Amino acid sequence: MSDANFQDLGRFVSYATKQFNLPLLGGCLADRRVAPEIPSRAVGLSLLLGEVVHCPSLLQLEQETGQPQWQRLVGYPHPISDDTFAYASDRMDPDQLRRGCVYINRMLKRGKSLERNKVQGLLVVSIDANEQFCTDHRCCDDCLNREVVCKDAKGGEFKKVQYYHKQVYAQLSGTHISVILDFEPLRQGEEECGAALRMLRRIRRMYGARFFDVVVVDSWYSNGPFLKTVVEELGWPVVAVLKQERFEVYQETMALGRDQKAGVVERDGRQVEIWDVRALRFSDSYPGPVRTVRTVEKWTEHTRKGNERQEVEKEQNWIWVVAGDLDAFGGEVIRDIGHLRWRIENNAFGELTQHWNLTHCAHHQPVAVVALLWIKIMAFTLFHAFAILHGKHVRAGRATLQELRERILRSLLCGPPVLCFSG
Ligand SMILES: [Zn+2]
Structure with missing residues (x-):
């Protein structure tokens, strides 16, 4: 397999454009800045692409946008500062970003790409919770807080307040391509079950009752009120540890x-x-x-x-x-x-945690935390669809998913120009 022609970025962009109408998805990345000098799409697409090529921070992303190839791709002929990314991401619309992800997942289902995940004809959704990050010093309006006991240098115990963000995720599990359907942040004083039910009710509204067949959860959710709501109100059978x-x-x-x-x-x-x-x-x-x-x-x-x-x-x-x-x-x-919840291979939640910095937050503000998470999930799903459903190197076992991400970055820096949007 040769890297010499650096075509991977072009292939990824043309796949995402053809299969998922990338320019239309670009509309989901709009933000509420008034008369912005830098177009929303250039900012949003840079954030999306930054996730695909594994950019670790907004500062690093600012450096990448200095590359002429990057500028051609996103349709803006100057670098974009980390401040602009932070400011714009706090003015994005998480509901709109969610709709973009729902659209991608619906297209995957319509294209029969989720069929191979079925167990005896059943599509299974698993619910998992994840603490995204915690901090001692910085706090936004949506931070959850808790008191923890720590030890000082002399071994004496003291109490302090910790701030954190935690979400529950709905993952369509399977052995083929696993996707995140939705996530929901926990509110102060709320248990995981409350956030999970809020998310499942929304999933039923947005995807319909027949998008999948079974909900699988860990022992935390095996309580009467949760089972009653999911089975009787929402109409899905539950398998719980x-x-x-x-x-x-x-x-x-x-x-x-x-x-x-x-x-x-x-x-x-x-x-x-x-x-x-x-x-x-x-x-x-x-x-x-x-x-x-x-x-x-x-x-x-x-x-x-x-x-x-x-x-x-x-x-x-x-x-x-x-x-x-x-x-x-x-x-x-x-x-x-x-057992689908525990499988390592092609597990969206596991992949996101291990290779997509799920526990990292580039900009700690209430809207940005959620908006950037949706952009990560959108990038993740588009990339996995490209790699697993379309990319023959990954399917043939000649490249890992992470190698393919590196190759997309290399072809972005060294390959022929790729135009994503014209404006
Ligand atoms: Zn916060």
Whole structure:
């Protein structure tokens, strides 16, 4: 594979233009500056492209915009200062940016690009929370705060206030291309479940009830009010991790399992014993019958210590509670759905955390925090669609996703001019 022709940027831009109408998406990047000297699109597109090529800060982005190639691409013939990026990002419209991302995800679904994520015909959305950043000194109006206990140099304990931002995310999980459907910031004094329900209600309005089929969550969400709202009000079945001894239903699952013979299947190189217990009572706040699926998973891990190969026997135990109607699907399908959250490969949330600086905030102001996060997600989805659905090098395993991002940066700096918007 040769880098000599530096065509990757051109390919990315023409793919995003053809598949997702990049100039139209450029409209979502508009901001409320009055009679700005630098067009919104040049600012927004620079922020978007800065995410794709992994620019670590607004200051670094300012330097990149000094390149003539960058200026041709975004259609503005001068550098753009980090102050301009900060000022404009705090005047963007997060709802409009969200609509841009919804449009991209809808196009992916319409183009059948999400089909390969399905488990037995079901599209699965997983909910995860993430603390974006925390700080001792700087505070914006939307900061959450908490008191933490610290130790001074002499080991004495003292209390201090910490400020932080935290969001819940809805990720369309799967083994192919994983995307973020939406995210919602937590409010002061609110639990994750509250923000998650606000987000799920909005997702239902924006994407429709049939965009996906199942919601999968960790044990934090396995409580009656959350299950009741998602199953009865929103109409999605839920698969939730059930933690030990939290509920009677856990004890009942273990007790009934003792009398019941486990089914055994092979999954992902593991031997999986499955107990599938139906028609259990969950709690007063969710009296409807639930089902539990318990697995004991065993496999052998091969490691190397020096020149010596080692075999280590591994075991995991899981219990999921299923609320809502997934009766037609066997225990092994519930197990596969539950495991989607934990898959490392093609996991949007994991990728964003590991390689896209999800926990970094370039400009700490209420609107900018959310707007810049949406731009990151938009860049992420466009790039992943390009790399996984379109780019043959990544599909053939000849380049990693991160290598392709570096190649786009190199072709931006050294390749032929690429025009994105004319104005
Ligand atoms: Zn803040």
